[in-house]
Amino acid sequence: MAYETIIVEVEDHVAVIRLNRPDALNALNTQLLSELADALREADVNEKVRCIILTGSSKAFAAGADIKEMSEKSFVDVFLADLFGNEATAAARVRKPVIAAVAGYALGGGCELAMMCDFIIAADNAKFGQPEINLGVVAGIGGTQRLTRAVGKSKSMDMHLTGRFMDAEEAERAGLVSRVVPAKSLMDEAQAAAGKIAEKSRLTAMAVKEAVNRSFETTLSEGTLFERRLFHAMFATDDQKEGMGAFLEKRAAQFRDE
Ligand code: CAA
Numbered sequence: 001m002a003y004e005t006i007i008v009e010v011e012d013h014v015a016v017i018r019l020n021r022p023d024a025l026n027a028l029n030t031q032l033l034s035e036l037a038d039a040l041r042e043a044d045v046n047e048k049v050r051c052i053i054l055t056g057s058s059k060a061f062a063a064g065a066d067i068k069e070m071s072e073k074s075f076v077d078v079f080l081a082d083l084f085g086n087e088a089t090a091a092a093r094v095r096k097p098v099i100a101a102v103a104g105y106a107l108g109g110g111c112e113l114a115m116m117c118d119f120i121i122a123a124d125n126a127k128f129g130q131p132e133i134n135l136g137v138v139a140g141i142g143g144t145q146r147l148t149r150a151v152g153k154s155k156s157m158d159m160h161l162t163g164r165f166m167d168a169e170e171a172e173r174a175g176l177v178s179r180v181v182p183a184k185s186l187m188d189e190a191q192a193a194a195g196k197i198a199e200k201s202r203l204t205a206m207a208v209k210e211a212v213n214r215s216f217e218t219t220l221s222e223g224t225l226f227e228r229r230l231f232h233a234m235f236a237t238d239d240q241k242e243g244m245g246a247f248l249e250k251r252a253a254q255f256r257d258e
Contacts, residue, residue, distance in 0.1 A: 001042065005032040008039050013050040013198040014191065015043040018057075025063035026056045028088070028109045032066075037090035044094050050198035050205075052094065053190045054117055055101040056110075058183060061126070064108025067135065084109070084141045091116035092142075095206050097197050101190035102126045103183055107165070112141035115150060118209060120176065121190050122168040123183035128176060131163035149216055150176045201239035201255035 007018040017039050019026040026032075043049045056062055065084070073083070091098060091113060100106075100114040103123035111128045114120050122128075130143040138144060139160065148156040151174040159166060168180045181189040197205060211227045218226070234240045238258040246253035 001038060003035045003039065005029070006035050006039055008043075010043070010046065010049060012195065013048060014053060014194040015039075015046065015049045015051075016053045016055065016187075016191075017043070018055050019062055020057075022057060022059075024066065024068075025060035025105060026110070027063055027066040027068075028113065029066035029069045033084075033087045033090075037087040040090045040094050040098075044096055049096065050200075050202055051194040052096055052098045053101050053187075053194050054091065054098055054113070055103075055187065055190065056106075057104065058123075058125075059104040060110070061100070061102040061104060061106040062110030062113060063105045064110050064131075065140065088113075088141050089116065095209065096202070097194075097205050097209060099190055099194055099197075101186050102128075102177070103186050105129075105165075108132050108139065108143070109141050112139060112143045112146065115142065115146040115176075118212075119178040120171075121186065121193065122171055122177040122180045123186040124168050124180055125183045126168040126171065126177070126180075127165040128159075128171050129163065129165040130160045131165075133160060134163045147176070150174070199255075201237070201243070202257040203237055203239055204234065204243075204255075207234065 005021050007020050009016045017036065019032065021027060021032060040052070043052050088109065098117040100117035100120045102114050102120055103126055105127050106114045107129045108131060111130055130139050130147060132139050144160060147159060155174055168177065171177045172180045207230045211230055214226050215223050239255045242255060243253045
């Protein structure tokens with residue numbers, strides 16, 4: 001499909017989706033969110049794709065929802081359209097692993113989009129923030145919920161109430177990002193991580209996602225039961241036989257997603 005605000009490339013089982021509105025620091029307007037939702041859905045069902053990388057430019061992952069586009073809207077407009085209710089959250093519904101490779105600004109909706117991915121690899125120039133309070137609004141694509149779960153109440157409140165930015169080092173310390181890498185090697189590191197994931201069984205990787213994500217939605221006893229049942233279910237797959245057999249035979253596993 002031809003996109004205007006994103007660039008999609010699929011190579012070696014990895015789909016790279018690059019946000020591409022350079023003049024607006026990749027601000028998330030309606031067109032971009034719609035194209036991104038389509039591209040994520042396509043990658044999710046594309047048999048060749050085993051992992052997805054979502055990224056932006058070296059200056060901005062995304063500087064937030066498009067302020068120009070929404071500034072004149074009324075309550076009735078945004079309520080009836082359920083602004084940011086569906087397409088903006090498509091990344092959270094992808095079943096395959098999604099890595100956010102973040103350089104530069106990830107602010108407001110940009111930070112929220114990165115947090116919908118499964119983990120964030122940050123360039124050392126990355127800056128995260130939920131500065132919506134400066135615009136007279138609260139976060140609208142999950143920031144108050146996901147940032148709080150990621151970094152705890154105190155830091156989340158600090159970020160949302162002061163609107164300050166967090167650099168990559170602080171984001172790693174706080175647990176918002178899984179690792180920080182030099183800006184120039186961001187895509188190499190993200191590709192290497194995606195390559196590792198692509199070698200695994202797609203079935204198992206999807207089950208891992210479901211189990212970890214369940215921890216945000218349920219109690220510890222329900223979550224561990226869900227995990228255990230998934231673990232049990234894996235014994236019905238050929239990939240479990242292959243993975244354990246390969247270990248015992250001291251060879252690399254060849255998973256077939258069966
Ligand atoms: N929406 C629309 N346009 C934006 C934008 C945004 N969120 N962020 C940046 N831009 C545009 C600027 O208007 C500017 O365009 P023009 O050249 O046409 O004037 C261009 O991108 C470059 O931006 P700056 O000149 O401001 O660049 P800078 O380097 O001086 O500053 C910045 C960078 C600190 C990120 C600054 O652009 C900024 O503060 N942006 C807004 C950040 C923000 O408030 N994000 C939250 C948005 S609301 C939201 O996301 C709600 C939600 O939860 C759903």
